[in-house]
Amino acid sequence: MPDGVIGGEIIVAFVNPPAKLHTVATINPPRFIDNGTLSMSQKPHLTFDLDEPGVNKGYLVVPTGTDREALPLPVLSLNKGEGPRLLITAGIHGDEFEGPIVALRLIDWLIEAQTCGRVLIAPMLNPTALEAWSRRSPVDRLDLNRVFPGRPNGSISERTASAVSELLLPTVDMVFDLHSFGPKFDCPPAATTHPIGDADLMRKTLNMAAAFKFPVTLAWDGPTQGMFDTLVQSQGKVFVCAELGSGTVSADALAVAEAGVRNAIIELGLVEGKTEYPTPRQMKTNLTLESLTSDQLTSPARGIFEPRCSVLDELSEGDLVGLLHPLDPWSSKAIEIRASTTSIVCSLRTGMQVDVNDGLVYLARPLNL
Numbered sequence: 001m002p003d004g005v006i007g008g009e010i011i012v013a014f015v016n017p018p019a020k021l022h023t024v025a026t027i028n029p030p031r032f033i034d035n036g037t038l039s040m041s042q043k044p045h046l047t048f049d050l051d052e053p054g055v056n057k058g059y060l061v062v063p064t065g066t067d068r069e070a071l072p073l074p075v076l077s078l079n080k081g082e083g084p085r086l087l088i089t090a091g092i093h094g095d096e097f098e099g100p101i102v103a104l105r106l107i108d109w110l111i112e113a114q115t116c117g118r119v120l121i122a123p124m125l126n127p128t129a130l131e132a133w134s135r136r137s138p139v140d141r142l143d144l145n146r147v148f149p150g151r152p153n154g155s156i157s158e159r160t161a162s163a164v165s166e167l168l169l170p171t172v173d174m175v176f177d178l179h180s181f182g183p184k185f186d187c188p189p190a191a192t193t194h195p196i197g198d199a200d201l202m203r204k205t206l207n208m209a210a211a212f213k214f215p216v217t218l219a220w221d222g223p224t225q226g227m228f229d230t231l232v233q234s235q236g237k238v239f240v241c242a243e244l245g246s247g248t249v250s251a252d253a254l255a256v257a258e259a260g261v262r263n264a265i266i267e268l269g270l271v272e273g274k275t276e277y278p279t280p281r282q283m284k285t286n287l288t289l290e291s292l293t294s295d296q297l298t299s300p301a302r303g304i305f306e307p308r309c310s311v312l313d314e315l316s317e318g319d320l321v322g323l324l325h326p327l328d329p330w331s332s333k334a335i336e337i338r339a340s341t342t343s344i345v346c347s348l349r350t351g352m353q354v355d356v357n358d359g360l361v362y363l364a365r366p367l368n369l
Contacts, residue, residue: 042063042064042152043063043152044060044061044062044063044152044159044162044163044166044167045060045061045167046058046059046060046061046075046167047059047061047072048077050077050079050118050120050171051079052077052079053079053080053081054078054079055076055077055078055079055111056076056077056079057074057075057076057077057330058075058330059072059073059074059075059330060072060073060075060122060163060164060167060168061073061163062156062159062160062163063152063159063163065153065154065155065156065159066155067139067140067155067156068128068139068156071127071128071156071159071160072328073122073124073125073127073160073163074122074123074124074328074329074330075120075121075122075168076107076120076121076122076123077118077119077120078110078111078114078118078119078120078121079118080114080115080116080117080118080270081116081117082116082117083115083116083117083118083269083270084116084117084118084173084174084268084269084270085117085118085171085172085173085174086117086118086119086120086172086173086174086175086176086265086268086270087119087120087122087168087169087171087172087174087175087176088103088106088119088120088121088122088123088175088176088177088178088261089103089122089125089164089175089176089177089178089228090102090103090122090123090124090125090177090178090179091103091123091124091125091126091127091129091130092125092126092144092145092177092179092228093126093129093135093143093144093145093179093182094126094128094129094130094131094132094133094134094135094136094137095129095133095134095135095182095183096135096179096180096181096182097130097180097249097304097352097353098178098179098180098244098245098249098253098254098257099123099177099178099179099180099242099244100123100124100130100178100304100325101249101254101304101306101325102178102244102254102257102258102261103121103122103123103178104123104306104325104329104334105254105258105306106121106258106261106262106265107121109262110265110270110271113271113272113273114270114271115270115271115272116269116270117268117269117270118171118172119265119270120168120171120172122164122168123329124327124329125144125160125164126144126157126160127327127328128156129144130304130327130353131327131353133352133353135182136157137156137157139155139156139157140155140156140157140158142155142157142158143157144157144160144161145226145227145228146225146226146227147161147226148161148164148165148226148227148228148230148231149161149162149165149231150162150163150164150165152166161228164228165231169231169232169235169237172237173237173238174208174237174238174239174240174268175228175229175232175237175238175239175240176240176242176261176264177228177229177239177240177241177242178242178244178257178261179241179242179243179244180243180244180245180246180249181243181245181246182246183246183248183352188214188215188216188245189212189214189215189216189242189243189244189245189253189256189257189260189278190214190215190216190217190218190242190243191208191209191210191211191212191214191216191217191218191240191241191242191243191260191264192209192217192218192219192220192240192241192242192243193205193206193209193218193219193229193239193240193241194219194220194221194222194224194227194229194230194233195219195221196233198233198236201233201236201238204238205233205238205239205240206219208238208240208264208267208268209240211263211264211267211268211275212240212242212260212261212263212264213260213263213275213276213277213278214242214260214278218243229241240264242257242260242261242264244257244260245257248350249307249350249352250307250310250311250348250350251307251308251309251310251348252310254306254307255278256278256279257278259276259278260278262275263275263276263278288366289344289346289364289365289366290364290365290366291346291362291363291364291365295340295341295343295346295362295363295364296359296361296362296363297321297337297339297340297359297360297361297362297363298357298358298359298360299324299337299354299355299356299357299358299359299360300324300335300356301324301326301335301356302327302353302354302355302356303324303325303326303327303334303335303353303354304324304325304327304352304353304354305322305323305324305325305337305349305352305353305354305360306322306323306324306325306334307321307322307348307349307350308320308321308322308323309321309322309345309348309361310345310348311345311346311347311348312344312345313344313345314343314344315339315342315343315344315345315363316339316342317339317340317341317342318338318339319338319339320336320337320338321337321338321339321345321360321361322337322348322360322361323335323336323337324337324354324360327353337360337361339363340363341363341365342365343363343364343365344363344364344365344366345361345362345363345364346362346363346364347361347362348360348361348362349361
């Protein structure tokens, strides 16, 4: 494989790798019949005005179809007037929780730091897949990132793609789509793109990808039919797919991922600041600990758990351990999970969907021998 270096980062080009390195069984999805012209109530719509200045949030409503009722997708708009127009999407694949968590973490920072332009954040584009912790939606068994630009009268995945294509994409100049390699693979954070026939657009895309300052900037040649990036690039717009690591979703990994996305936003000119090369923390220690049954912290509700500490962190009573995000992030605030006593983090659930009473954190304390 050819390789090179841009801005101190590794650039690797793969030739015909397996699509996103996921192994997915071939499934024949159910067929959906196009029933003709849509009525107004059957059309996708936003519950708020994207042109309203300031911070606004609501939903992109995917209309009712033959397979399920209407599906509201959370969307946040940060409109500071003239400047770059960026769409940040996440959660296209339901077994990749890094993207939704990082997208939500960016909101508070952007509200304070954004100086110009418009940022749209759609943190959970495929909620039925996220709830099932599945790459594909369990409703139609389709991969949302293989059905763009979608069909307004199609299945839920096709209607979702159609709604995003019709109502969000025309309002922006650039897209950052947040993914990961999922729970089964190990890989460094990477900003990626497919080869683009337009040389100028390819140059702009690679430069934007390099601005994340991730360990790897990746251009790979693989199947692109029906992918979100193919649609965006066909309109002459820059699209960067950020692969935010893999395997366990740790606080360290999320910090690296968030720092990389912030770097790209700063480079784009939406925020003033200095970029940095994000690197994970290295820990060297040798401890003898004990953990009691009462030291387990459990989930008070169903949601997506975001760790805010790392294994072997030293905690005081009341320190923030993590956040439990509702599957509809606009329905209620995230629940804070805090340390019950002075302790050391012995083990920590990675960022993923949890049910009520699932174990989140095991605390421990030094054992004096």
